[in-house]
Amino acid sequence: MEKQARTAGAFAGIACIASLLTGCTSMVTGTASPATTTNATTEADAFAGLKACQLLEQLNAGQGFNPGENKTRRNECGALKPGFASYSLVLDPVQGLEEFAATNTGVVNTSINGRDAMQADIPTGGCAVAIKVAEHARAMALVTMVRASEDAQACPNARALAERVEPLLPKTR
Numbered sequence: 001m002e003k004q005a006r007t008a009g010a011f012a013g014i015a016c017i018a019s020l021l022t023g024c025t026s027m028v029t030g031t032a033s034p035a036t037t038t039n040a041t042t043e044a045d046a047f048a049g050l051k052a053c054q055l056l057e058q059l060n061a062g063q064g065f066n067p068g069e070n071k072t073r074r075n076e077c078g079a080l081k082p083g084f085a086s087y088s089l090v091l092d093p094v095q096g097l098e099e100f101a102a103t104n105t106g107v108v109n110t111s112i113n114g115r116d117a118m119q120a121d122i123p124t125g126g127c128a129v130a131i132k133v134a135e136h137a138r139a140m141a142l143v144t145m146v147r148a149s150e151d152a153q154a155c156p157n158a159r160a161l162a163e164r165v166e167p168l169l170p171k172t173r
Helices: 002-024 039-043 052-060 097-103 148-168
Strands: 076-081 085-092 108-112 115-121 127-134 137-145
Touching (some): 108 127, 137 148
Antiparallel strands (some): 085 137
């Protein structure tokens, strides 16, 4: 019985090795060429040179906010004003307003300094205003109040932040 189990295991091992070897030995002839550029790739440069933390610190200068912190690998920055609110700025070169509408509930269409924009409450508290930069690029101003009792001020504050950041954004293509 033990010999049969070992034999079956050996055959299974040989079969695995054979499938790995045959899967790796095929070759494709031709010349390698770079992938074609897509619309999303060309819009990836919509914020070329702009850093969310630099913009947010410029906008928050002299108002008592802590220095901005990039908390993710994305071009996203947040700054806290103790006892007041957390302001965040996200420069997203991949997602536009359509994606914002699809991932948020209660979205309201609006305009920020003449640009298409959308506003939505954040489920965990706060408010976000997304500004169109290109079809697949947006800037987003987020405000979360420190005290839940002041949540009603989150959207007016997010809108005010969005109105100040909009002139610093690249023009819509």
